[in-house]
Amino acid sequence: xxxxxxxxxxxxxxxxxxxxxxxxxxxxxxxxxxxxxxxxxxxxxxxxxxxxxxxxxxxxxxxxxxxxxxxxxxxxxxxxxxxxxxxxxxxxxxxxxxxxxxxxxxxxxxxxxxxxxxxxxxxxxxxxxxxxxxxxxxxxxxxxxxxxxxxxxxxxxxxxxxxxxxxxxxxxxxxxxxxxxxxxxxxxxxxxxxxxxxxxxxxxxxxxxxxxxxxxxxxxxxxxxxxxxxxxxxxxxxxxxxxxxxxxx
Numbered sequence: 001x002x003x004x005x006x007x008x009x010x011x012x013x014x015x016x017x018x019x020x021x022x023x024x025x026x027x028x029x030x031x032x033x034x035x036x037x038x039x040x041x042x043x044x045x046x047x048x049x050x051x052x053x054x055x056x057x058x059x060x061x062x063x064x065x066x067x068x069x070x071x072x073x074x075x076x077x078x079x080x081x082x083x084x085x086x087x088x089x090x091x092x093x094x095x096x097x098x099x100x101x102x103x104x105x106x107x108x109x110x111x112x113x114x115x116x117x118x119x120x121x122x123x124x125x126x127x128x129x130x131x132x133x134x135x136x137x138x139x140x141x142x143x144x145x146x147x148x149x150x151x152x153x154x155x156x157x158x159x160x161x162x163x164x165x166x167x168x169x170x171x172x173x174x175x176x177x178x179x180x181x182x183x184x185x186x187x188x189x190x191x192x193x194x195x196x197x198x199x200x201x202x203x204x205x206x207x208x209x210x211x212x213x214x215x216x217x218x219x220x221x222x223x224x225x226x227x228x229x230x231x232x233x234x235x236x237x238x239x240x241x242x243x244x245x246x247x248x249x
Contacts, residue, residue: 001080001107001108001109001110001154001156002078002079002080002081002107002110002111003080003081003110003112005051006050006051006052006078006080006081006110006111006112007050007077007078007079007080008050008051009048009049009050010022010025010048010049010050010051011047011048012025012026012027012032012044012047012049013026013027014026014027014028016028016033016035016036018035021051021052021120022051024049024053025039025047025049025055027044030044031044032044032047033065034055034062034064034065035064035065037064037065038065039055039062039065039067040065040067041060041067042055042057042062043057043058043059046058046073049062050077050078050084051081052078052081052082052093052120052122053093053122054076054078054084054091054093056071056073056076056077057073058073058074059072059073059074060072060073060076061073061076061084061086061091063084063091063093064093068091068096070088070089071086071089071091072086072087072088073086075087075088079105079106079107079111079126080107080109080110080111080112080124081110081111081112081120081122081124082107082111082112082122082123082124082126082135083097083105083107083111083124083126083135085102085105086102087102087103088102089102090102090105090126092122092135092140092141093122093137094135094138094139094140094141095140095141097126097133097135097141098140098141099131099143100126100128100131100133101128101129101130102128103128104128104129105126105127105128106126106127106128107124107125107126108124108125108126108127108132108152108153108154108161109124109125109154109155109156109157109158110124110156111123111124111158112124112158113136113137113157113158113159114218115218121137122135122137123135123136123137123158123159124154124158125144125152125154125161127147127149127152128149129149130149131143131144131147131149132144132147132148132149132152132161132163132168134161134168134170134171136158136159136170142171143171144161144168144170144171145171145173146166146173147161147163147166147168147173148163148164148165150163151163151164155184157184159188159199160184160190162179162182163179164179165179166179167179167182167190168200169197169199169200170200172200174197174200174202175202176194176195176202177190177192177195177197178192178193178194179192181193181194185211185212185213186213186216187213187215187216187217187218187221188216188221188232189211189213189216189221189223191208191211193208194208195208196208196211198221198230198232198233199232199233201233203230203233205227205228205235206223206225206228206230207225207226207227207228210225210226210227211223211224211225212224212225214245215244215245220244220247222241222244222245224241229241231244
């Protein structure tokens, strides 16, 4: 489920361009750098990197400029933009996925969430034989409690997933959502046959039949129904709604 370009091993060049993911690791003065930070002890001839934050050489795995303690470089690889493994452990950019069984761990999506600026951040679901996990580019990877790994699937946006009984927003089960009727609407809005939800929160006053998403940029999400206008999950008056709607993309 990873994007092929995210898991290709790449050799560092000698040019760094801040907005170019293919140049985040580079060589200067016979040293490997991640952006402006030296990767101490890295072996240049065997050093390879992946789009995002993972890299390896003949002995070790790396995340950004730091060596991953206990990793084995020979077997280290990125699974997608979000997760990496050496066959013994699983990592995200904020550390090891505690308790994950590397032998059965698989990614559920491409591990990417797009921000309004066009930047990509690591965010997504993974699972092993016993648990489902989620990481959202900040904090530690977490266990999605009550999720069934046998039937769990990601909705490929780094935020939502579902199994045969429940819908999940990141690590939280959406209380009351009926999985057989639930669907995404745009942005962080979703609904089933009884309620509209924003980011997993039930919008109790929203009218299901007339509800529509008007704008869905990550930093500015707007919606309306026949009774209300909304900024994210909160009702706002129409004057403020129109001002928000007029803001440039």
